[in-house]
Amino acid sequence: MKSMTPSACRRMLVLATLCAAAASPQAAVTVNGTVFTLQELVGVGRLAANLRDEHGETFGSISGLVADRSSWTRVGDSYTGTFYAAPDRGYNVVGTIDYTARINRIEMSFTPAAMGASGLAQNQIGLSLTQSTLLRESLTGSSRPISGLDPVPGGVATGGARPATALLPQLPQAYNGKLTLDAEAIVILRDGSRLISDEYGPSIYRFSADGQFMGALKVADSVRPLRNGVPDYSSNNATVGQPAPVPANPSYGRQNNQGFEGLSLSPDGKTLFVALQSAARQDGGTGGTSATRDNTRVFTYDVSNLDDMKLSGEYVVQLPKFTQNGQTLVAAQSEILALSDTQLLILPRDSNGLAVGTQESQLRRVDVIDLAGATNILGQSYEGTIAPGGVLNPAITPATYVPFLDVNDKAQLARFGLTNGQVAGLDNLSEKWEGMALLPALDPSRPNDYFLFLANDNDFATTDGFQAGAAYSDGKNLDTMFLAYRVTIAAVPEPGTWAMLGLGLATLATLRRRRR
Secondary structure: OOOOOHHHHHHHHHHHHHHHHHOOOOOEEEEOOEEEEEEEEEEEEEEOOOOEOOOOOEOOOOOEEEEEEEEEEEEOOEEEEEEEEEOOOOOOOOOOOOOEOEEEEEEEEEOOOOOOOOOOOOOOEEEEEEEEEEOEEEEOOEEEEOEOOOOOOOHHHHOOEEOOOOOOOOEEEOOOOOEEOOEEEEEEOOOOOEEEEEOOOOOEEEEOOOOEEEEEOOOOHHHOOEEOOEEOOOOOOOOOOOOOOOOOOOOEOOOOOOOEEEEEEOOOOOEEEEEEOOOOHHHOOOOOOOOOOOEEEEEEEEOOOOOOOEEEEEEEEEOOEEEEOOEEEEOEEEEEEEOOOOEEEEEEEOOOEOOEOOOOOOOEEEEEEEOOOOOOOOOOOOOOOOOHHHOOOOOOOOOEEEEEEEOOOHHHHHOOOEEOOOOOOOEEOOOOEEEEEEEEOOOOOOOOEEEEEEEEOOOOOOOOEEEOOEEEOOOOOOOEEEEEEEEEEEEOOOHHHHHHOOOHHHHHHHHHHOOO
16 A cells, blocks of 8 residues: 555545544534534633732733643643733723733643533633733833723813824823723734733734833724714723713714724734724614624734734624514624634624623624635725614625534533523523633644633622722622633545545535534
């Protein structure tokens, strides 16, 4: 028998992985030549709600999450690695507080549960907060922290924004002169610097590894919020003693608290993706109960030159809808995760969970989007308003959107003593799941298997909290939680490869049918 060529060997490995995936009890979906298969939920981990960081302040949970892939190792059946997480603007119930923005480092150990096992504890993922790096900007002879405070209404004229310069775009500012940041996602560039996306601007800030402000990327005018004809970055969450914006909502641009929720870097490090949480005001984004806020925007940046990162694309993604109490609602997205220069995972969710809303989520998923074939609307005459009244301009082709992983699957959750909703003896999931990371299983027999980690944002909810110099109690305790799913992501082999092993295209057709 002749020896196989390297390319043939690679095809055989892909095929072996796909055949194993086909035997899985979970559904597989195919998106433009890539097969996505969920194996199982294989791990859960927690950090206590009252955990404090090295600065003595309550840990801010996970608004954004990125894995340090260089730290990911496997020994036997166990793994270790490092996550970096961005908390949002600090504990706020009655207005925002002067919470210093930061990046948290979390060391992780992970031993996946055996496939098919049940009656499991919630301890497969070990988590340890090891560092909290405060974010700041340098001034002459001193440094000033970046703050979570809501920007002053009125923009530049009232001190609510820094004027644009030759090097920086206009940026939101608090009443005390600090740059403001409501962090929602984080990536690590190849030089070690970090990009953090923000809801206020919405903005994309750049920081050094030690937390020094380095700059910010220019964003499209289509999402910059306008009130009374001028850029106004207030989110209508003023701190005590500061004025509220008039009107409460922008007339144009991002909705309040619906800014750049998702940020991710392509595996080759050359393309940055950033996603608006839901539709802009001019595109049907009229609030959290709006049934017309589904046409959101995803932007791409060419970051092949870190000294000249440029906006390169703008695309429409149509978010999923669901029905709750007879009302049609839109599931806003909470994070994106790039798999290539066109394909991404996206995490849409509703506003229900433990001690929130109906307490039973109607939609909480990880789906697949593909920008290949979608209209690049950047610079087009209709870029400003792409969905008047929530109806997409027919000249625009949105991204391909395919449902994939149902986080609310009660059978999977129950294996770990979890559930969606109120079930005696089981722990309900919290509302906000906002972190995603994908790491290889490092399994030679299944080279296309990965662990998909999801993490929640607990909104600093604890009965034993401390931030910005003051103690607080939220009246409830919500732990930070991580979930880990084993998934298979593999290219579809060419028809000849299937035929070579006598499987034919019928197997692929079976895979496709399973998603219907």
